[in-house]
Every structure is written in C-alpha cells, then in structure tokens.
Amino acid sequence: MQTEKPIVVAKEPFVSPPKKPFRLSREGAFICLCLLPAVLFVGIFTYYPLLRGIIMSFQNYTLFNLLDVRFIGLDNFFAVLTSPEFPRVALNSFYWVAVSLFFQLLLGFALALFMRRRFRGRGIYQAFVFFPWAMSGFLIGLIWRWMFNAQFGVINDLLVKSGLIAAPIPFLADGKWALAAVIIANIWYGVAFFAIMILAALQSIPEELYEAAAMDGAGRIQQFWSVTLPYILPTMLVTILLRVIWILNFPDIIYAMTNGGPAGSTHIFATYMIDKVIFGQDYGQASAVGVIIVLLLLVFTVFYVKATRMEKGGDF
Amino acid sequence: MQRDHIWWQTARVVVLGGFLAFAIFPLYWIVITSLKGQKEIFSLPIRYWPDEVTLLNYVEIFRISHFQVYIWNSFLVSLFASALVVAIAMLGGYVLARFSFRGKREVMFGFLVTQMIPIFIGMAPLYVMMSKMHILNSLFSLILIYTVMLIPFCTIIMSGFFQRIPNALEEAAMMDGCSRISALFRVIVPIMLPGIAATFIFAFVQCWNELIMAVLFIDEESVKTIPVAMNAFIKKYDIEWGAMSAATVLSVIPTMLLFAFCQKYLVEGLTQGAVKG
Numbered sequence: 001m002q003t004e005k006p007i008v009v010a011k012e013p014f015v016s017p018p019k020k021p022f023r024l025s026r027e028g029a030f031i032c033l034c035l036l037p038a039v040l041f042v043g044i045f046t047y048y049p050l051l052r053g054i055i056m057s058f059q060n061y062t063l064f065n066l067l068d069v070r071f072i073g074l075d076n077f078f079a080v081l082t083s084p085e086f087p088r089v090a091l092n093s094f095y096w097v098a099v100s101l102f103f104q105l106l107l108g109f110a111l112a113l114f115m116r117r118r119f120r121g122r123g124i125y126q127a128f129v130f131f132p133w134a135m136s137g138f139l140i141g142l143i144w145r146w147m148f149n150a151q152f153g154v155i156n157d158l159l160v161k162s163g164l165i166a167a168p169i170p171f172l173a174d175g176k177w178a179l180a181a182v183i184i185a186n187i188w189y190g191v192a193f194f195a196i197m198i199l200a201a202l203q204s205i206p207e208e209l210y211e212a213a214a215m216d217g218a219g220r221i222q223q224f225w226s227v228t229l230p231y232i233l234p235t236m237l238v239t240i241l242l243r244v245i246w247i248l249n250f251p252d253i254i255y256a257m258t259n260g261g262p263a264g265s266t267h268i269f270a271t272y273m274i275d276k277v278i279f280g281q282d283y284g285q286a287s288a289v290g291v292i293i294v295l296l297l298l299v300f301t302v303f304y305v306k307a308t309r310m311e312k313g314g315d316f
Numbered sequence: 317m318q319r320d321h322i323w324w325q326t327a328r329v330v331v332l333g334g335f336l337a338f339a340i341f342p343l344y345w346i347v348i349t350s351l352k353g354q355k356e357i358f359s360l361p362i363r364y365w366p367d368e369v370t371l372l373n374y375v376e377i378f379r380i381s382h383f384q385v386y387i388w389n390s391f392l393v394s395l396f397a398s399a400l401v402v403a404i405a406m407l408g409g410y411v412l413a414r415f416s417f418r419g420k421r422e423v424m425f426g427f428l429v430t431q432m433i434p435i436f437i438g439m440a441p442l443y444v445m446m447s448k449m450h451i452l453n454s455l456f457s458l459i460l461i462y463t464v465m466l467i468p469f470c471t472i473i474m475s476g477f478f479q480r481i482p483n484a485l486e487e488a489a490m491m492d493g494c495s496r497i498s499a500l501f502r503v504i505v506p507i508m509l510p511g512i513a514a515t516f517i518f519a520f521v522q523c524w525n526e527l528i529m530a531v532l533f534i535d536e537e538s539v540k541t542i543p544v545a546m547n548a549f550i551k552k553y554d555i556e557w558g559a560m561s562a563a564t565v566l567s568v569i570p571t572m573l574l575f576a577f578c579q580k581y582l583v584e585g586l587t588q589g590a591v592k593g
Contacts, residue, residue, distance in 0.1 A: 136526075137525070
C-alpha cells in the first residue's frame with residue numbers, strides 16, 4: 001500500500017475564513033464555528049475524493065496491483081477512449097439524457113399547465129402524480145423490470161391485447177429495445193420533477209397579465225405564447241440545465257433494470273464507471289471515466305449558458 | 317376569470333386522468349403482484365386482479381432473508397444521517413442567511429459545485445478512504461457519506477428558510493438579554509419547525525433510497541440496508557418476483573407515508589429557491 005499524506009483541509013479553495021487581519025471577533029468566531037462542520041465534511045469527503053480521483057485518473061491504480069501505483073500520463077484516458085465499448089456508451093449516454101429529458105419536459109410541462117387552475121381534490125391528486133419523484137431509482141428499475149418481463153410482463157400483455165404487437169418482445173434481453181425500456185422508466189420517474197418546478201413558476205404569474213392580454217383580444221393560445229412562456233422561461237432553462245447534469249449522473253434505474261446489459265447495450269457513462277469500480281476494480285480507468293463526465297458537463301454548461309444567454313438574465 | 321369551453325374542460329379531465337393512470341399503474345402493478353400466489357404470478361393469461369389474495373409473499377421475504385434486519389439498518393442509517401444533516405445545515409444555513417462575511421460567496425459556490433458534480437465520480441478514492449479508516453461494512457460509513465452528500469443542498473435550503481424570517485425577531489430577543497445562540501433556539505427554531513421537518517424528511521427519504529454508495533461500501537449480511545440486500549437478490553439467481561414485489565412494497569411504504577404527510581410543504585419548500593433564482 002502506498003502511504004498517503006494526511007488529509008489537509010486547508011487545501012480546499014473555500015475553507016479558510018478571513019485571513020489577513022486575523023482578529024477574530026466574537027461574531028467571526030460564531031460564524032466559523034457554525035460553518036465549520038459543513039465545510040469540513042464537504043471538504044474532506046467530497047472535494048478531497050474528487051481531487052484524488054483526478055490524480056488517480058493519471059495513475060496505474062488497479063486493486064490487483066496496489067504495489068505498483070505510478071503515474072502513467074494519459075494512458076487511462078486512451079484506454080477508455082479507444083475501448084471497443086466506448087462509442088456505444090457515449091451514444092447511449094446521449095440518448096439517455098436527450099430522450100429522457102425531452103419527454104420529461106414535454107409531459108411535465110403539460111401536466112403543470114393542466115394543474116394550474118384549482119380543482120377539487122388537487123392536493124390529493126398532486127400527492128399521487130408527484131409520488132414517483134420520491135421513489136428510489138433502484139425500486140423504480142425493479143418495478144419496470146418486472147413490467148417489461150418478456151413472458152409475464154404486463155406491458156407485453158397490454159401491447160399484445162391492444163394489437164400493437166403480434167408476439168411478446170423480450171424488451172430487456174434485446175439490445176434493440178433495452179435502452180428504450182430503461183428510458184421509459186426514467187421518463188416515468190422524472191415527469192414529476194419538471195411538473196413541480198413548472199407548476200411553481202406558473203403559479204407565480206400574476207393573474208393581471210392574463211387579464212391584460214385578454215383585454216387586448218388575445219386568445220388562449222396567444223396568451224400562452226405571449227404571457228405564459230416568456231414568464232416561465234428562466235425557470236425552465238435553469239431546470240433543464242440541472243436535469244441534464246442530473247440525468248447523466250443517474251445510474252440507479254439502469255443498474256437495477258439491466259445493469260448495462262444485454263452485452264453492454266444499455267451502459268451509460270455512470271453505470272460504465274460503476275462497473276469498472278465494482279467489477280473491473282480498475283480505479284485509474286474508472287476515475288478517467290469520471291473526469292471525462294465532468295469535462296463533458298463543463299463544456300456543455302458553458303455552451304448552454306452562452307446559447308441561452310442565461311448569465312444576462314441573472315436568473316442563475 | 318375566463319370561462320372554460322366545455323371541450324377544454326373535457327380535455328382537461330382526460331389529460332389529468334391519463335397522467336394519474338400513468339403515475340399510479342406501476343405502483344398498482346407491484347402491489348397486485350405482491351398479493352398473488354407464486355403460481356398465479358407465473359401463469360398466463362395475466363390477471364389484473366388476483367384470483368386469490370394472499371400474504372404469502374410477505375411471509376416468504378422474511379423467511380428467505382433477514383428482512384427485518386435490513387429495515388432496521390436502513391432506518392438507523394436514515395435517522396442518524398438526516399438528524400446530523402439537519403443539525404449541521406441549520407447552523408450553516410443560519411450563518412449564511414444572517415451574516416455577510418469574507419468567504420461567504422466561496423462557501424456558497426463550493427456547495428453549489430457539489431450539486432453539479434456527483435459524488436460517485438470520486439467513488440474509487442472514497443472506497444480507498446473508507447477502507448483506510450476501517451469503516452467499510454459498517455453503518456457508520458453510510459451515515460457519514462449520506463450526511464456529506466446532503467449537507468450542501470440542505471444548507472442552501474435552510475438558509476432560504478432563515479431568510480424568510482425577519483431579523484427583527486431575534487434582535488428583539490437579544491435586546492432582552494438572550495445570547496445569539498439562545499435567541500436562535502428559543503425564537504427562530506420554533507417558527508421554522510415546519511421547514512426543519514420538511515428538510516429532515518427530505519433527507520430521510522434520500523438516505524432511505526440510496527443505492528450506489530451502499531452497494532460499494534457494504535456486503536456483510538448484518539449491516540445491509542434494504543437496497544443492498546434486494547440488489548444481492550436480483551443479481552444472484554432467477555428473481556423471485558413474488559418476494560421481490562413484497563419487499564418493494566414494504567420498502568416503499570415509509571417513503572409513501574412521509575411523502576403524503578408533508579408533500580405539499582416539501583414541494584413548496586424545495587421550489588421556493590429554484591423559482592426565485
């Protein structure tokens with residue numbers, strides 16, 4: 001085992017409280033004391049592993065050979081990027097994010113629009129339609145795995161009964177269908193989140209705006225384009241960005257439903273990385289995948305913020 | 317208020333009904349499966365209502381596994397982690413809401429960044445750390461890591477709650493001779509109790525649901541949480557869907573109760589920050 005330096009918290013960029021004129025007033029002491037646990041915990045167990053992970057991605061770090069941990073430059077990155085499964089993983093990750101996000105947004109938006117007006121029992125209704133959001137990804141994966149079962153699954157039964165397909169499809173065992181299946185489960189899970197956010201934004205639109213628009217002769221559809229959409233756009237843009245990040249890093253459903261299979265056809269970056277840690281035990285390559293994820297997200301975020309001019313809106 | 321056309325109203329009922337069916341059906345299906353007998357689960361044609369309602373699957377899950385142990389472990393981990401998170405987030409959130417000081421922006425930024433970069437990117441180093449601390453295969457490792465994972469979000473949420481309470485309240489108490497800390501606990505905390513409860517429940521549900529870290533750190537029977545145990549079951553051999561659906565229902569029930577109990581408040585609290593930016 002290679003010996004590691006003790007964890008030095010002061011390395012963290014944000015830990016150090018007021019530095020130069022070091023006169024700690026009572027108030028200053030109080031501030032430090034209150035923030036200390038939060039900053040310390042996050043510094044040691046989030047930032048340290050992240051930095052360590054970046055270092056690891058340049059190291060030859062496998063559990064089989066811990067005596068020979070050394071820097072190997074970009075070898076891990078080359079190994080990951082040139083591995084035969086990488087293009088598939090990248091493409092899957094793209095579909096996983098884009099398709100899930102599209103339908104979550106579309107359905108969540110529709111749900112929020114229809115829930116905006118008060119109706120009897122809305123509280124209870126809300127408790128039911130928002131519930132998937134509180135469930136664990138693992139259980140969601142398990143439930144949908146059972147529903148997508150080839151022989152005794154209810155989805156096949158419904159599809160056959162409605163005449164959409166002639167014979168049951170082994171969705172999760174068929175590389176052509178498995179990705180679609182896990183994405184559907186993810187859509188089911190994520191609609192509520194968009195609905196919650198958009199509903200909250202919709203409810204903050206002052207009624208006078210609609211009245212004024214109606215006065216000017218705007219119909220329902222015109223009102224939607226000229227009042228509703230502009231008003232909630234900032235919320236939507238932020239929510240979309242957060243969700244892209246979040247969905248890309250959400251392995252639970254896939255892990256429970258297919259665990260990346262059949263034959264790696266449903267691996268996304270996140271599950272691929274977990275696979276490398278838990279089964280492959282190649283921590284160097286796993287960390288390289290992690291660094292690739294972060295770089296992708298970073299590039300995406302910069303482009304997204306530029307493209308949507310979010311920084312000008314000041315709503316971030 | 318505009319009047320609604322009849323077709324609009326009808327469309328609305330249809331759409332809302334559709335969403336309800338879409339949201340509920342998977343839950344309905346797993347409950348129904350858990351109440352079917354072993355044979356009926358694996359017989360065709362599929363029944364949408366069990367011929368014979370039985371609780372055998374629920375008996376089975378306790379027979380083939382130490383399910384009561386897993387429930388207890390999940391409960392302990394969630395309880396301690398969320399209590400810790402709330403305590404830490406309350407202090408941090410209070411300071412962030414009430415004072416301006418050098419480094420505040422950086423602390424906030426440091427918290428926000430952790431929401432962008434998921435903790436499992438550092439999972440390999442975390443595993444090494446936990447192993448060096450000799451706390452792999454212990455509930456403590458999960459309490460620790462869940463606390464850490466939840467601190468940033470909960471601190472930011474808490475600070476939002478504090479901002480909504482006027483400063484004048486604790487200033488008045490301090491004029492009367494209270495210290496800041498006793499003003500905080502005697503005056504502010506009682507007002508914030510609903511917000512604190514919502515944060516606690518949010519944290520509890522997150523811990524209860526977490527899978528990846530638990531799978532990474534735990535593989536000893538006596539310290540498994542529910543997701544770890546169920547994961548082992550579905551990875552090992554042919555899945556016993558009866559027992560698994562019973563286990564699913566059992567482990568969803570606490571989430572469901574907590575969600576039903578405070579769903580409105582939770583949704584309000586958690587969207588407040590996001591919408592106002």
